[in-house]
Amino acid sequence: MSRRTEEIPQNEQKQSEPEQNEHGPADGRPDGPAKPSSERPRPARSWAEVRHLLVRLHFYAGVLVAPFLLVAALTGLAYTLTPQLDRLVYGDQLRVEQVGDEVRPLAEQIAAARAAYPEGTLASVITPPGPEDTTRVVLAVPELGENQRTVFVDPYTAEVRGELTTWFGSTPLTTWLDDLHRNLHLGDTGRLYSEVAASWLWVAVAGGLVLWLGRARGLRARSARGVLLPDRKAKGVRRTRSWHAATGVWLALGLLFLSATGLTWSNYGGERFGRLLDAANGNAPALDTALPGSDAPAEDHSEHAGHGSSGGATADADPADFDTALAAARGAGLGGIVEVTPPADAASAWVVAQTDNTWPVHYDRVAVDTTSGEITSRTRWADHPALNKLSKLGVQGHMGVLFGVANQIVLALIALGLTAVIVWGYRMWWLRRPTRGDRPARVGRAPERGAWRRIPLPALVLGIPAVAALGWALPVLGVTLAGFLVVDAVVGAVRRRRTA
Numbered sequence: 001m002s003r004r005t006e007e008i009p010q011n012e013q014k015q016s017e018p019e020q021n022e023h024g025p026a027d028g029r030p031d032g033p034a035k036p037s038s039e040r041p042r043p044a045r046s047w048a049e050v051r052h053l054l055v056r057l058h059f060y061a062g063v064l065v066a067p068f069l070l071v072a073a074l075t076g077l078a079y080t081l082t083p084q085l086d087r088l089v090y091g092d093q094l095r096v097e098q099v100g101d102e103v104r105p106l107a108e109q110i111a112a113a114r115a116a117y118p119e120g121t122l123a124s125v126i127t128p129p130g131p132e133d134t135t136r137v138v139l140a141v142p143e144l145g146e147n148q149r150t151v152f153v154d155p156y157t158a159e160v161r162g163e164l165t166t167w168f169g170s171t172p173l174t175t176w177l178d179d180l181h182r183n184l185h186l187g188d189t190g191r192l193y194s195e196v197a198a199s200w201l202w203v204a205v206a207g208g209l210v211l212w213l214g215r216a217r218g219l220r221a222r223s224a225r226g227v228l229l230p231d232r233k234a235k236g237v238r239r240t241r242s243w244h245a246a247t248g249v250w251l252a253l254g255l256l257f258l259s260a261t262g263l264t265w266s267n268y269g270g271e272r273f274g275r276l277l278d279a280a281n282g283n284a285p286a287l288d289t290a291l292p293g294s295d296a297p298a299e300d301h302s303e304h305a306g307h308g309s310s311g312g313a314t315a316d317a318d319p320a321d322f323d324t325a326l327a328a329a330r331g332a333g334l335g336g337i338v339e340v341t342p343p344a345d346a347a348s349a350w351v352v353a354q355t356d357n358t359w360p361v362h363y364d365r366v367a368v369d370t371t372s373g374e375i376t377s378r379t380r381w382a383d384h385p386a387l388n389k390l391s392k393l394g395v396q397g398h399m400g401v402l403f404g405v406a407n408q409i410v411l412a413l414i415a416l417g418l419t420a421v422i423v424w425g426y427r428m429w430w431l432r433r434p435t436r437g438d439r440p441a442r443v444g445r446a447p448e449r450g451a452w453r454r455i456p457l458p459a460l461v462l463g464i465p466a467v468a469a470l471g472w473a474l475p476v477l478g479v480t481l482a483g484f485l486v487v488d489a490v491v492g493a494v495r496r497r498r499t500a
Contacts, residue, residue, distance in 0.1 A: 049454040051214060056447040058207040060484055061200050062425045068197040069204075070422050075181035076258075077415035080400045080408045082174040090171055093152040093162040099131050100156025106135070106326060106340070107319035112158045113137035113151035114316070122316045123148060124341040126169070126355065127326070134161050136169075191267050192476065198262035199269060199477035205248065205255045212245040237431040244424035247417055254414040261394035268475040273391075282387030287351065288377040289367045294347040317342035321370040325350040328368045332375050336362050349376050357401045361393065 087094060106125055114122075120141035128135055134152040141149050144165060152161040167175045176185075183190030213227060228249055230242035248255075263269040277283050325340050329352035336356040343350055349367035356362040363384070367377040384392075396402040400411045455463075471478020 061204040065200040066422045072197040073415045073418040079177045080411045103155045104158045106322040108158045109153040110319040116160045195266040195476045201259040251417045261398040282385045285379045289348045324370040325368040
């Protein structure tokens, strides 16, 4: 190839590049010149048209959904730093001044917290994660709604280190960043953005993998090098595409994981996932909190402990009973971080639950009768259904806490990589814009329309029900895909009318 050819920027190989159809027809027009219906030959059906349909789907997913993915990547990147930011901003509350030799009883720590903050009722007490951390006394205060007042107490001196308004155990900063990532501080309406991103992320990743691997077989990548590494010798759009695709290959597994785990607690897709858990008996086993001899139904409040609810209690429980419940749980083998929750009424038992989210996780729970100090019921993490385990571990991995700092680093790299892939994708769109002729375009043309009419009938027969099933399982994906199809059909009709 001559040096002159290599230096042509946006339009290099526009007329001779064999892969032009991957991003548009060779003549630069998204739709060829319209002909009367009597003159149009019937399109030949070919399995190659499946690839062309994937090209168009991947293109529109990249152009229209990429902004949602970019926002999710950047806000997720900020959220991965929350453990370090919490230590920096709230170090006075979270850490003790000096590690002591002996931990004070919970009753003393609770008494100190209640003396400083008498409002509300005791919701739960969370033991320190490490020797340098404070005990958390969680208070349910009606004025705070679903939030709580968490009082931080030095476990060695029973000195109150301060208080924070928390949400599900999260500090105000973590809560703010979590809302930013989840709903952009727009409530339930804002959650649609994150569900759009999670719903389309796996589609873009899977489609991109199929296109790149199929393309590589026909070019230079008979070896893994051509798939996993960018082509540094390429110029212009080819170079950008190779970086876009190769980076996407490296990120694929992590992106698919984030898409799947993000969907499990989304509004609409998460509701479908909940139905699946119910149908497959995949929910966590319930803890029987009814005391022996009680006619009250067994109600498990441990899942809501410390989340702004005191289980229905209107007055503080005896602080000494916290020590009794904790001692019984420790004797039953519940080590590490635990949350002690008082009962909702006199007919219910206390609940002590492990809350260690770092691998290997510990999620055992026990119900304790504090009058006798006996364990009345127990659920073990080992007894949770496999689907429930995968879901819970996936959520912790998505939040960056499952493997500690290593988990945070991996998530940060994925977020940065996804940002780069999106930028490269838009750069390809710009580089492929037609610049010759009387009416140069500002961006690249869309791939050719109408590939679905040339797909073999077996693919249509199987594909349409499969897409419909996906649209039911992931409603936001189904609705947005239908919207894309409607807009695309309208634009195509308008262009054909103008051409005619």
